[in-house]
Amino acid sequence: MSEKTGRFNASEAGIIxxxxxxxxTDRPVLIAGPTASGKSALAMAIARRSGGLIVNADALQVYADWRVLTARPSQADEAALPHRLYGHIPxxxxxxxxxxxRDVAPLLHNGP
Incomplete structure (x- = not known):
């Protein structure tokens, strides 16, 4: 538990x-949860360790010009590890x- 916020932080406890x-490492992982619950941090940790990629399943984060509105991962995060199906639709x-x-099927069958 964080002393500053009084909230439990999974990364502090080593749970992640x-x-x-x-x-x-040879099976996809689905991460679901409410906004700002640590899904992106968990996805980054899994992808970093397994050499995998992060595939977006958020209905709004597919849109190119809605980055801020949808809390899409930062450009730095997207550059650090492979991210797919983020911001690829006008x-x-x-x-x-x-x-x-149709867009996700090749990623699941063939990889990045």
């Missing part, structure tokens, strides 16, 4: 490191679940 050690274009499934 322990979790990442138990994951198989903001004025419709994008459906079917579109996303």
């Amino acid at each position: 490191d322990k979790l990442v050690e138990t994951l198989s 903001g004025d274009r419709a994008y459906s679940v079917g579109d996303w499934l």
